[in-house]
Amino acid sequence: MRIKCTISYDGHLFFGYQVQPGQRTVQNELEKALKTLHKAKECIPVVSSGRTDSGVHAVGQTIHFDSTLSIPEAKWPYALNALLPDDIAVNKAEAVDDQFHARFFAKKKEYRYMIYKGRFPDVFKRYYAYHVPYELDMEKVKEASRYLVGTHDFTSFCTAKTEVKDKVRTIYELEWSETEEGLQMRIVGSGFLYNMVRIIVGTLLDVGTGKFYPDDIKKMIAAQNRDAAGRTAPAHGLYLWNVIYDN
Amino acid sequence: MRIKCTISYDGHLFFGYQVQPGQRTVQNELEKALKTLHKAKECIPVVSSGRTDSGVHAVGQTIHFDSTLSIPEAKWPYALNALLPDDIAVNKAEAVDDQFHARFFAKKKEYRYMIYKGRFPDVFKRYYAYHVPYELDMEKVKEASRYLVGTHDFTSFCTAKTEVKDKVRTIYELEWSETEEGLQMRIVGSGFLYNMVRIIVGTLLDVGTGKFYPDDIKKMIAAQNRDAAGRTAPAHGLYLWNVIYDN
Numbered sequence: 001m002r003i004k005c006t007i008s009y010d011g012h013l014f015f016g017y018q019v020q021p022g023q024r025t026v027q028n029e030l031e032k033a034l035k036t037l038h039k040a041k042e043c044i045p046v047v048s049s050g051r052t053d054s055g056v057h058a059v060g061q062t063i064h065f066d067s068t069l070s071i072p073e074a075k076w077p078y079a080l081n082a083l084l085p086d087d088i089a090v091n092k093a094e095a096v097d098d099q100f101h102a103r104f105f106a107k108k109k110e111y112r113y114m115i116y117k118g119r120f121p122d123v124f125k126r127y128y129a130y131h132v133p134y135e136l137d138m139e140k141v142k143e144a145s146r147y148l149v150g151t152h153d154f155t156s157f158c159t160a161k162t163e164v165k166d167k168v169r170t171i172y173e174l175e176w177s178e179t180e181e182g183l184q185m186r187i188v189g190s191g192f193l194y195n196m197v198r199i200i201v202g203t204l205l206d207v208g209t210g211k212f213y214p215d216d217i218k219k220m221i222a223a224q225n226r227d228a229a230g231r232t233a234p235a236h237g238l239y240l241w242n243v244i245y246d247n
Numbered sequence: 248m249r250i251k252c253t254i255s256y257d258g259h260l261f262f263g264y265q266v267q268p269g270q271r272t273v274q275n276e277l278e279k280a281l282k283t284l285h286k287a288k289e290c291i292p293v294v295s296s297g298r299t300d301s302g303v304h305a306v307g308q309t310i311h312f313d314s315t316l317s318i319p320e321a322k323w324p325y326a327l328n329a330l331l332p333d334d335i336a337v338n339k340a341e342a343v344d345d346q347f348h349a350r351f352f353a354k355k356k357e358y359r360y361m362i363y364k365g366r367f368p369d370v371f372k373r374y375y376a377y378h379v380p381y382e383l384d385m386e387k388v389k390e391a392s393r394y395l396v397g398t399h400d401f402t403s404f405c406t407a408k409t410e411v412k413d414k415v416r417t418i419y420e421l422e423w424s425e426t427e428e429g430l431q432m433r434i435v436g437s438g439f440l441y442n443m444v445r446i447i448v449g450t451l452l453d454v455g456t457g458k459f460y461p462d463d464i465k466k467m468i469a470a471q472n473r474d475a476a477g478r479t480a481p482a483h484g485l486y487l488w489n490v491i492y493d494n
Contacts, residue, residue: 010370057371077367086373120324123257124304124375126333 002100003076004064006092011057012127012236013087018051026052026061026088033083034065049106049243053195055235057128059112060091060242064102108172108244110188111197114237117182129182130201130237136208138176138183144207145174147217148200155224157200158193159232167193167224174200186241195232203230249347250323251311253339258304259374259483260334265298273299273308273335280330281312296353296490300442302482304375306359307338309490311349355419355491357435358444361484364429376429377448377484383455385423385430391454392421394464395447402471404447405440406479414440414471421447433488442479450477 007030015023019031027046034044049062071079076093084090114129116122121131151170158167173188185204187197203220206212212230220228254277262270266278274293281291296309318326323340331337361376363369368378395404398417405414420435432451434444450467453459459477467475 008370010373081367086368087370089368089370091367120328120336120338121333123255123334123336126257128371 001068001070002064002066002096002098004062004094004096004100004102005076005080005090007058007061007063007088007090009058009061009089010087010127011052011055014054016052016054016056017048017058017061026058029085029088030063030065030080033080034067036083037079038067038069047102049102049109049240050191052238052240053235055127056238056240057236058240060110061240062102062106062243062245064096064100066098102243105245106191106243107246108188108190109192109240110186110242110244111192112187112239112241113185113197113201113233114179114239115183115185122181125181127236130234132182132205134209136183136205137210138208140210140214141204141208142176143214144204144212144217145176147215147221149174152221153224154193154196154221156220156226156229157196157203158226159195159199160226162194164193169193169196188244197238198233198235199226199229199231201233201237205233206230248315248317249311249313249343249345251309251341251343251347251349252323252327252337254305254308254310254335254337256305256308256336257334257374258299258302261301263299263301263303264295264305264308273305276332276335277310277312277327280327281314283330284326285314285316294349296349296356296487297438299485299487300482302374303485303487304483305487307357307489308487309349309353309492311343311347313345349490352492353438353490354493355435355437356439356487357433357489357491358439359434359486359488360432360444360448360480361426361486362430362432369428372428374483377481379429379452381456383430383452384457385455387457387461388451388455389423390461391451391459391464392423394462394468396421399468400471401440401443401468403467403473403476404443404450405473406442406446407473409441411440416440416443435491444485445480445482446473446476446478448480448484452480453477 009026015025017026019027030046046063046065073093077090080090115132116125116129149171153168155167170190175186177184256273262272264273266274277293278290293310293312320340324337327337362379363372363376396418400415402414417437422433424431
């Protein structure tokens with residue numbers, strides 16, 4: 001039986017999502033827990049909606065795996081949480097069709113990026129929000145954001161070393177909101193290239209400080225060259241918030 | 248010149264506030280930073296409003312120390328934050344009278360205790376709030392809380408091994424409020440005995456689950472015996488929020 005789970009993790013002690021030899025990764029911990037639960041000799045492979053980088057968090061990552069155990073849906077989170085380290089949690093589990101695939105069936109992804117605006121660093125946010133103590137012109141940031149929405153070739157907003165060929169993606173929504181202590185950027189897209197959200201955030205912050213004009217974004221997109229865009233914002237402000245599937 | 252600072256720290260990687268040989272403590276890190284800043288051979292002792300236990304956080308701890316440096320008040324946080332690890336931050340500094348003493352001059356202290364009520368553990372709160380997934384009768388918790396307010400001998404709400412003789416303290420305020428994701432207890436008192444806030448929280452939660460009746464609190468206080476009260480709530484939900492001085 002194929003099981004789909006929604007999981008969250010605190011990225012700060014992980015070397016990213018994907019299995020890497022000798023490193024602590026989210027996938028590794030999930031597969032260890034499943035192996036123990038199934039008393040299996042072989043690895044029970046876990047498929048996610050996509051990897052997340054070292055330090056990046058997840059509030060609503062989606063995974064699937066196949067199980068021979070007959071555990072009721074509502075009991076799966078308890079069974080797995082009992083075996084997982086306390087920086088990963090399974091929040092929901094559903095039995096799904098054997099054709100379901102966490103990556104191929106994902107239609108949209110939502111990421112959020114948290115910025116803390118206080119004058120001094122907040123010790124409680126050091127792993128969870130990017131500290132930006134300087135002034136930002138949010139009208140300009142919002143104007144620049146509008147140029148990113150739509151279907152574009154995002155080569156300029158992708159780490160140069162990536163192997164993906166097709167760099168056309170669609171951004172459906174890109175919103176900024178003020179929170180109690182800072183800012184939150186919410187972005188929904190068809191999919192995201194390697195470091196794409198972090199380069200978008202870094203570039204938009206550069207617009208906010210006046211390094212770029214809002215409509216420079218148009219030229220950056222047209223350039224199809226990573227060097228045309230701004231810096232990469234740090235990983236620890238980024239959250240994979242939700243993966244959206246057709247129902 | 249005597250400098251008073253308001254500091255915050257994330258307690259989860261500290262072995263408490265007070266210097267202990269071979270352990271990472273807040274006081275140790277502060278004294279290391281001051282020694283470096285002063286290029287001093289000898290330790291520059293830091294006096295706090297009182298120690299906090301291993302795992303306990305501070306939003307507004309107060310310290311003082313004596314310095315020979317002529318750094319303007321507004322620059323002290325920057326000078327110290329540059330040398331401190333990222334789980335301690337100085338948020339405010341003032342030059343004070345040489346008679347000022349962070350412990351002896353403290354009139355009141357405010358602590359807060361954070362409880363997360365979600366069904367599953369929240370990975371982002373595992374060091375910062377106590378996970379209480381079970382039902383609590385908050386009317387009974389609030390009724391019980393009222394019996395604690397006032398001037399009492401709090402021997403029953405203090406770790407038995409303590410050396411303090413006079414266990415009479417005054418609780419001025421004890422309030423519960425609902426937060427977005429759980430509960431917050433706010434307590435203001437003349438001072439707190441060893442583990443006193445955590446034993447108060449643990450006992451009040453035991454009232455909330457029906458293990459004790461609200462007016463059992465009266466008997467517990469009268470007993471002057473640690474065994475009469477409830478359990479000790481874990482350290483990681485506790486925050487030293489504010490230390491109040493006469494102005």
